[in-house]
Amino acid sequence: xxxxxxxxxxxxxxxxxxxxxxxxxxxxxxxxxxxxxxxxxxxxxxxxxxxxxxxxxxxxxxxxxxxxxxxxxxxxxxxxxxxxxxxxxxxxxxxxxxxxxxxxxxxxxxxxxxxxxxxxxxxxxxxxxxxxxxxxxxxxxxxxxxxxxxxxxxxxxxxxxxxxxxxxxxxxxxxxxxxxxxxxxxxxxxxxxxxxxxxxxxxxxxxxxxxxxxxxxxxxxxxxxxxxxxxxxxxxxxxxxxxxxxxxxxxxxxxxxxxxxxxxxxxxxxxxxx
Ligand code: SIN
Numbered sequence: 111x112x113x114x115x116x117x118x119x120x121x122x123x124x125x126x127x128x129x130x131x132x133x134x135x136x137x138x139x140x141x142x143x144x145x146x147x148x149x150x151x152x153x154x155x156x157x158x159x160x161x162x163x164x165x166x167x168x169x170x171x172x173x174x175x176x177x178x179x180x181x182x183x184x185x186x187x188x189x190x191x192x193x194x195x196x197x198x199x200x201x202x203x204x205x206x207x208x209x210x211x212x213x214x215x216x217x218x219x220x221x222x223x224x225x226x227x228x229x230x231x232x233x234x235x236x237x238x239x240x241x242x243x244x245x246x247x248x249x250x251x252x253x254x255x256x257x258x259x260x261x262x263x264x265x266x267x268x269x270x271x272x273x274x275x276x277x278x279x280x281x282x283x284x285x286x287x288x289x290x291x292x293x294x295x296x297x298x299x300x301x302x303x304x305x306x307x308x309x310x311x312x313x314x315x316x317x318x319x320x321x322x323x324x325x326x327x328x329x330x331x332x333x334x335x336x337x338x339x340x341x342x343x344x345x346x347x348x349x350x351x352x353x354x355x356x357x358x359x360x361x362x363x364x365x366x367x368x369x370x371x372x373x374x375x376x377x378x379x380x381x382x383x384x
Contacts, residue, residue, distance in 0.1 A: 117341035120236030122147035149353040166376040201362035205310025210261040216380035226369035237304030260288040
């Protein structure tokens with residue numbers, strides 16, 4: 111097994127490995143790489159749904175996503191699907207999964223089944239590198255701030271996006287949760303500091319005026335959106351990507367109209383953030 115950096119800010123590529131056959135020692139190395147790099151990319155995997163689930167369960171209990179349509183017969187697996195005639199895609203903007211939960215999913219494990227002939231890449235951003243890249247004044251300004259996250263604008267009954275994406279999402283009546291988390295998160299397992307706000311689900315910085323909250327979030331987002339904090343993953347069928355929702359953002363590009371893109375995602379339970 112070989113592990114090499116995918117970019118300076120985020121991600122590592124794990125080669126010469128079959129994730130269904132990792133020894134405990136190899137799994138420990140993979141877990142360390144996951145903590146060091148935030149996202150891992152395994153090429154050339156041949157997973158049945160059962161093997162995908164078994165790999166996910168080595169990381170922890172499965173966090174059943176409430177809103178994605180599930181793969182038939184496999185409630186653990188959320189379908190990330192865009193049909194050729196569908197215009198909107200899932201995850202087509204910078205976000206991190208489940209930040210609206212009190213205990214956001216620790217990680218997401220995405221397996222590629224059908225990939226368009228070109229396009230459909232996913233961008234990842236590293237939140238520790240982005241935090242390190244802030245100047246001391248900004249670090250001081252945000253050090254004790256908290257932000258509220260929510261999901262009704264994406265998954266709720268009134269969400270225009272949900273209405274437009276059709277039956278890809280379910281359980282609109284179960285949307286509406288909000289959760290407050292630190293803006294600067296000491297990672298629950300490594301202690302490494304990173305930014306924990308995202309354009310997909312963060313609603314506001316709490317206890318500041320709305321204009322100040324908006325301006326501060328925009329400034330942080332513009333900072334994180336600099337390419338120096340990113341890695342772009344070009345998918346092949348058989349790729350398995352796994353990201354840490356507490357230390358990364360991701361963005362599924364929607365530039366393959368007329369082609370099908372189909373992946374299966376499993377999310378792993380996380381802990382309350384403080
Ligand atoms: C997601 O946001 O979980 C989907 C990412 C992707 O389709 O690449």
